[in-house]
Amino acid sequence: MINKTNITGIILAGGKSSRMGTDKGFLMLNNKPFVQYSIDALKPLVSEIIIVSDDPDYDIFGLKRITDDIKDAGPVSGIYSGLEASKTELSLVLSCDIPLITSEVLQKLINAIDDESEIIEAESNGKSMPLIALYKRCVKDRFKSFLKQDERRLRIAIKACNYKNVVLDESFQNATLNVNTKEELKQIEDAYKD
């Protein structure tokens, strides 16, 4: 029986934010930092939330914060570190730059759990979203071996696992929007008003 006691939430909040030029998790939408939206979507569904970031500013959220085991290695390292710290078999992994994300989307990933799939990604508008996804603990060793080989491409690591997508219909398109640039920030502000 799957319930919140056997799922952990992992939020990736490291990286360079080079396209935005400022830490994306602390961008504001309706007076709330972006990362808080990821926290709020996870909260009803998980037993613990872990933030993976080197930045102690994230401690204000009162959650467990861990740092990347391997620095500057991108999301593969962030996910690996989060799974290593997770106490549960299942983890919902989110980025910190998806402020319209909802628990409903994450529940769809949980509903799709089966014995075979090791990674279940949301798919929106034909695009797989590895940072709106559910990961089983067993993938962490494969992620580690990729990191050891200096392979940092998340898609390559995912392809080495048994993965599937949950295709979301058009009504969930906004919920999965992520923000990388100032232009996309403007788009999110407009989508939020709708």
Ligand SMILES: Nc1nc2c(ncn2[C@@H]2O[C@H](COP(=O)(O)OP(=O)(O)OP(=O)(O)O)[C@@H](O)[C@H]2O)c(=O)[nH]1
């Ligand atoms: N913990 C951790 N999180 C990361 C790392 N790199 C990216 N992230 C997170 O992964 C998500 C997607 O990040 P990207 O937009 O692909 O990369 P970014 O470095 O934040 O931004 P760019 O420099 O513009 O590519 C965001 O939530 C980032 O905070 C990393 O090395 N460690």
